[in-house]
Amino acid sequence: MKGSIRRFLCALSVLLLAGCTVTGDRGRQTAAQEQTTLPEAPPAQAGGKLTIYSALPEEELPVYLHAFTKDTGIETVCTRLSAGEMMLRAEAEREAPQASVLLGGSSDFYRYAAKSGLLEPYQSAELQNVQDAYRDPDGYWTPIYIGVIGFACNQEWFEENGRPYPRVWDDLLDPAFAGRIVMASPETSGTSYNVLAALVQKLGQAQAWEYFAALDQNIAYYTRSGLAPVEAVKKGDAAVGIVFSHDGRRAALDGYPVELCYPEDGTALEIGACALTCGGSQGETQNAKAFIDWMLSQRGQECFIEAKSCRLPVNAAARTADGLPAPGALNVIESDWEWAGAVQKELSREFCTRMERARTPVE
Structure with a gap:
C-alpha cells in the first residue's frame, strides 16, 4: 500500500x-x-x-x-x-x-x-x-x-487581530481561535471524514482523539456539508474553515477575502x-x-x-486551472484508502460520540 x-x-x-x-x-x-x-x-x-x-x-x-x-x-x-x-x-x-x-x-x-x-x-x-x-x-x-485539504482563512479577521495564518494543525489549537473555527461533521461530510481518517493515520488513534478533543474547544459549530465552512469564512462568521482547497480557492476567485493555507505538517488528499x-x-x-x-x-x-x-x-489530457500548488510543494499524509473506506461508518460515529455537537450539525 x-x-x-x-x-x-x-x-x-x-x-x-x-x-x-x-x-x-x-x-x-x-x-x-x-x-x-x-x-x-x-x-x-x-x-x-x-x-x-x-x-x-x-x-x-x-x-x-x-x-x-x-x-x-x-x-x-x-x-x-x-x-x-x-x-x-x-x-x-x-x-x-x-x-x-x-x-x-x-x-x-x-x-x-x-x-x-x-x-x-x-x-x-x-x-x-x-x-x-x-x-x-x-x-x-x-x-x-x-482534492487537497487546506485552511480557508478570513483575511479581514487576521488583519484586525494581528494574528499569523495557521501553518500546521496544532496552530488551530491556539486559544485565540476559540469559537472561530468551523468544520463539518465527518458523519455527513466527505471533507471532514477525509481529515479524520488522515489524522488518525498520521497520529494514531489515541493521539488523534486527543487532538480532536482539543480542537473541539475552538470549534464554533459543526456543519452538515463540507462546503458550509467556506460560507462561514466568506461571511466573517468564522476565522478559519477546514475545507477542500478547491472550495476555498473558489471563494477567493469570487472576490471574497479568503486566504488559503495548506498544513505544512501534512495535508490530506x-x-x-x-x-x-x-x-x-x-x-x-x-x-x-x-x-x-x-x-x-x-x-x-x-x-x-x-x-x-x-x-x-484526473484525465491526463485535460488542462488544469491556474493558481494550483506547485508540484512537490505539499507535504501529503500517506493514507490507506482501503482502510479508510472500510471503517468510514465506525470511525465517523466514534467522532460524533466523542464530539457530541457533531451529532447535530447545522446546515
Whole structure:
C-alpha cells in the first residue's frame, strides 16, 4: 500500500504540471462562467433524461449539467446533498433507487457503498487516460478529480487581530481561535471524514482523539456539508474553515477575502468520484453511463475551469486551472484508502460520540 501511495503522489505531480435542474438552497442560481476555450463537443443526440444525486457545489453543478445536456441532448434532474447524506439516501432507497448516478464526494464513501451493494460496476473507456493510481481496482466507482485539504482563512479577521495564518494543525489549537473555527461533521461530510481518517493515520488513534478533543474547544459549530465552512469564512462568521482547497480557492476567485493555507505538517488528499447506483432509475442506464463517460472526458474535465473550480482533473489530457500548488510543494499524509473506506461508518460515529455537537450539525 505504501508503494501505491508513492505512485499516486508521483502521478499527482505529473498532473499538476500538465496542463439541468438542481434542487437546494441556491439551486436556481446560474454559475459564473469564464471565457474558456473547451475541446470541441460531440454533436447533440436525442436523449431522454437522467436523475443524479450530487455532492458537488450548487455554484458548479449547472456548468457541468448544462454542458452535458448541450452535448448529448440528455436532460438532467439533480438533487444536491452532502456526501454523507447522498450515501444515506442511496442506502435508504436500496430497494427502489430514485437516482441513477451519484456524483462527487470522496472515494472513501464510494468504497463503503460498493461493499454495501449500492453501486453498479462500470468501467468507462475514458479510463485509458487516467493513471492507475486513481482508479478503483474493482471498477465500481470512477475517479473524476483530486482534492487537497487546506485552511480557508478570513483575511479581514487576521488583519484586525494581528494574528499569523495557521501553518500546521496544532496552530488551530491556539486559544485565540476559540469559537472561530468551523468544520463539518465527518458523519455527513466527505471533507471532514477525509481529515479524520488522515489524522488518525498520521497520529494514531489515541493521539488523534486527543487532538480532536482539543480542537473541539475552538470549534464554533459543526456543519452538515463540507462546503458550509467556506460560507462561514466568506461571511466573517468564522476565522478559519477546514475545507477542500478547491472550495476555498473558489471563494477567493469570487472576490471574497479568503486566504488559503495548506498544513505544512501534512495535508490530506481525496479522490473525488462518481458511480452508477445499483438498480438505478428505470430506462436511465445508458444515459447514466454516457454521463460518466462525459464527466471523465477531456471536455467534461475542462469544465472544471469554466466552473471556476480548482479541482485537479484526473484525465491526463485535460488542462488544469491556474493558481494550483506547485508540484512537490505539499507535504501529503500517506493514507490507506482501503482502510479508510472500510471503517468510514465506525470511525465517523466514534467522532460524533466523542464530539457530541457533531451529532447535530447545522446546515
